[in-house]
Amino acid sequence: MNHAALLNDFAPERRLNREEALNLVEINDLQPLLSAARHRRDWAHGDQVSYSRKVFIPLTQLCRDVCHYCTFAHPPRKGQRAFLTRDEVLAIAEAGKKAGCKEALFTLGDKPELRYRVAREELKALGHETTISYLAEMAAVVLKETGLLPHINPGLLTSEDLAALRSVSISQGIMLESVSKRLCEKGGAHHGSPDKAPAARLDTIRRAGEKKVPFTTGILIGIGETRAERIDSLLALRDLNDEFGHIQEIIIQNFRPKAGTRMADIEAPALEDHLWTIAVARLLFEPGMNIQAPPNLSPGALEQIVHAGINDWGGVSPVTPDHVNPEAPWPQLVELSDVTSMAGKDLVERLAIYPSFARKPLEWVDADLRFPLYNRIDAEGWPRSDDWCPGRSDPIPATEAFLLSAAPNRVGGRVRAVLDKAAEGTMLTENDIVTLFRARGGDFAAVCRAADALRRRVNGDTVSYVVCRNINYTNICYFKCQFCAFSKGKLSENLRGRPYDLEMSEVAARVRGAWERGATEVCMQGGIHPSYTGAKYLEICQAVKEAVPNMHMHAFSPLEVWQGAKTLGMSVSDFLAQLKAAGLSTLPGTAAEILDDEVRATLCADKINTQEWLDVMRAAHKLGFRTTATIMFGHIEGYEHWARHLIRVRDLQMETGGFTEFVPLPFVHMEAPIYLKRRSRPGPTFREAILMHAVARLTLHPHITNIQASWVKLGQEGVRHCLNAGVNDLGGTLMDESISRSAGASHGQEMTPQHMEAIIRKAGRQPRMRNTVYGDAPAVSRERAFAAAAARTASESTSAREPVCAG
Numbered sequence: 001m002n003h004a005a006l007l008n009d010f011a012p013e014r015r016l017n018r019e020e021a022l023n024l025v026e027i028n029d030l031q032p033l034l035s036a037a038r039h040r041r042d043w044a045h046g047d048q049v050s051y052s053r054k055v056f057i058p059l060t061q062l063c064r065d066v067c068h069y070c071t072f073a074h075p076p077r078k079g080q081r082a083f084l085t086r087d088e089v090l091a092i093a094e095a096g097k098k099a100g101c102k103e104a105l106f107t108l109g110d111k112p113e114l115r116y117r118v119a120r121e122e123l124k125a126l127g128h129e130t131t132i133s134y135l136a137e138m139a140a141v142v143l144k145e146t147g148l149l150p151h152i153n154p155g156l157l158t159s160e161d162l163a164a165l166r167s168v169s170i171s172q173g174i175m176l177e178s179v180s181k182r183l184c185e186k187g188g189a190h191h192g193s194p195d196k197a198p199a200a201r202l203d204t205i206r207r208a209g210e211k212k213v214p215f216t217t218g219i220l221i222g223i224g225e226t227r228a229e230r231i232d233s234l235l236a237l238r239d240l241n242d243e244f245g246h247i248q249e250i251i252i253q254n255f256r257p258k259a260g261t262r263m264a265d266i267e268a269p270a271l272e273d274h275l276w277t278i279a280v281a282r283l284l285f286e287p288g289m290n291i292q293a294p295p296n297l298s299p300g301a302l303e304q305i306v307h308a309g310i311n312d313w314g315g316v317s318p319v320t321p322d323h324v325n326p327e328a329p330w331p332q333l334v335e336l337s338d339v340t341s342m343a344g345k346d347l348v349e350r351l352a353i354y355p356s357f358a359r360k361p362l363e364w365v366d367a368d369l370r371f372p373l374y375n376r377i378d379a380e381g382w383p384r385s386d387d388w389c390p391g392r393s394d395p396i397p398a399t400e401a402f403l404l405s406a407a408p409n410r411v412g413g414r415v416r417a418v419l420d421k422a423a424e425g426t427m428l429t430e431n432d433i434v435t436l437f438r439a440r441g442g443d444f445a446a447v448c449r450a451a452d453a454l455r456r457r458v459n460g461d462t463v464s465y466v467v468c469r470n471i472n473y474t475n476i477c478y479f480k481c482q483f484c485a486f487s488k489g490k491l492s493e494n495l496r497g498r499p500y501d502l503e504m505s506e507v508a509a510r511v512r513g514a515w516e517r518g519a520t521e522v523c524m525q526g527g528i529h530p531s532y533t534g535a536k537y538l539e540i541c542q543a544v545k546e547a548v549p550n551m552h553m554h555a556f557s558p559l560e561v562w563q564g565a566k567t568l569g570m571s572v573s574d575f576l577a578q579l580k581a582a583g584l585s586t587l588p589g590t591a592a593e594i595l596d597d598e599v600r601a602t603l604c605a606d607k608i609n610t611q612e613w614l615d616v617m618r619a620a621h622k623l624g625f626r627t628t629a630t631i632m633f634g635h636i637e638g639y640e641h642w643a644r645h646l647i648r649v650r651d652l653q654m655e656t657g658g659f660t661e662f663v664p665l666p667f668v669h670m671e672a673p674i675y676l677k678r679r680s681r682p683g684p685t686f687r688e689a690i691l692m693h694a695v696a697r698l699t700l701h702p703h704i705t706n707i708q709a710s711w712v713k714l715g716q717e718g719v720r721h722c723l724n725a726g727v728n729d730l731g732g733t734l735m736d737e738s739i740s741r742s743a744g745a746s747h748g749q750e751m752t753p754q755h756m757e758a759i760i761r762k763a764g765r766q767p768r769m770r771n772t773v774y775g776d777a778p779a780v781s782r783e784r785a786f787a788a789a790a791a792r793t794a795s796e797s798t799s800a801r802e803p804v805c806a807g
Helices: 003-008 018-022 031-045 086-098 117-125 131-146 159-166 198-210 227-244 271-284 302-307 333-342 367-374 398-405 413-423 430-437 441-459 504-516 534-547 558-568 572-581 597-603 610-622 639-656 686-700 711-722 753-762 779-801
Strands: 048-060 103-108 149-153 171-173 215-221 247-254 290-292 312-316 346-350 462-466 468-471 521-524 552-555 626-633 659-666 729-732 766-770
Touching (some): 031 271, 086 131, 103 131, 117 131, 247 312, 290 312, 398 686, 430 639, 659 711
Parallel strands (some): 048 346, 103 149, 462 729, 462 766, 626 659
């Protein structure tokens, strides 16, 4: 067979069949094979090579098997316990936690109680009949006491064992090693080891698939098998994964002879043989499969191993040795990062569960482990890189802050290609947008730089804001949005706090007060009160216009408009026309959340759907209304949903031109019902929050030219960093802020114009007070706003100095 012809034209989305793979057994020149594997890896995984920071917990080193290359398992030793105690397990786990580990890898011998009396007696004293039962208890203890996510490698398992361990571990694994029955015969590496029978190991892997367990497996090379048998082993695993989709990684582990074993004199497989197997595995499995090689078993050859097609190094411990290969120390993480970088890749940390499985927790994660997982992942399923959350007074993560101010040191090919498209004005696709949201490290800096350059070209160095007052006229709502901590009342999801429904006289008073303080806009939204009809919204318009005829009324989300029209039995367009005649000026683009019904089915199932939101906005734009557009992100959705949201907003803007700005609203989790029910993430990471603004700038250009950052969600430092990532507007001074505050936000209710402009100038920009539709605010309004804020500050300062009467 012409190897070059097969490999040079190998389409990255297809897989080798058995005949093609067997024809590569005798290949002489490895370069075409390695090149094809590398290309396929890059096509599926880009520039990232992952690893898991783990701590190694050897629960027991007794085993009923006698593999002839193993130094991990040994017979009982006098004066040595058969099992680690609870305190010993926790001590190891705590040391790992302090070192930044997120995975607790439990490795142990296979069913030692079936061979050794001491194991049975010790288990009985511990209150258990089996090793698996004790293992489940220890995994649960580690999860509860340290927060480390357990990954378990316990050998052969029944369906009942797998189910029990699934409830306390985020993932499980067993190495197939080989399907070669010869290795179980006398003289073979697995002779005398019943748990290494290929059929038995494949049966455990099959049962794991049936139980929806994210599973790790692989082969061990150099123990007497042939290359053809390696191919058959990999194909056996591929068949199981085709059926169940549960195998999250394939390990290609190279045998290393160990002193004191029967195979001590067997020669280790050559590096070329290891590279050949890695490359073939890459071409046999689907492109997205994670192919791993342990870095401590190939010192001095790590860069070559990356070039053979791996995308993962497996678990690396900064605390404990590799108890299975104690003669092979883990490389330091700095060293591993440097070597990975030399190979042209970025080292990224993952959890014991891979991102593609972490993104589908309802399918792959036991109910008791979902919340611990939600708290540890970002929207793509990678571990959160910091403890920052929107709405809290958390310090800005140092890494991202540095990257925002530093020039990108290296930009990956995929990100560079998308940024080039954006620079050329080519419309970005869903895949393009997702690629930008995945940006980390130098790629993250490059995306932010590109967005900022575009902002400078479109908006200059001017940053705008509006003096406005929020008026939330009722917090009573009969909708059950799972993210909302604002609504109150017997029909809402959140019963904390006092329900209220403002009188029109109070609404009018707040409007007059806002005007006196220099506001040019009142932003008005509320819950959907069960007694409200469309007439109520018309009444609100009348109250505002009678109080201050020249006040700009920015009011009523698409949900309120849709509900108001429905209650009056008229079309949305007709109701909007009535609102316009009553004085409504513009509409806020809230109630959008995520414009994807897959997400809305869980997040806000009884709310208007994606198409209804878009239809309300389309109707408003056709009547001459200008509106904003928002996204509320960081809860249960993924990057693909963010991309679809941006595309739907962009498409409608291209049709109508009615949106004035795009406003990312990071999810504030602290008091949100869905988080309190343990069903969501705690908001986006800082990297994701910054990227949303940058990617929105690049995606929506040139159709929406104003990108706004929310100081209420991000804080003063957060919005200042957003100004380096494509943002040109800081929204409103608000005067009263209820919704984010109800959700637990701690960044205040009002930002004075003096303070707003100080933030803008500190960022090296020029402030501009605007009106709602981005014209300049009238000079008289600016004077009133600054004078009122100064007078209020002086009054508060005087009050603070006055003595308190003791009475």
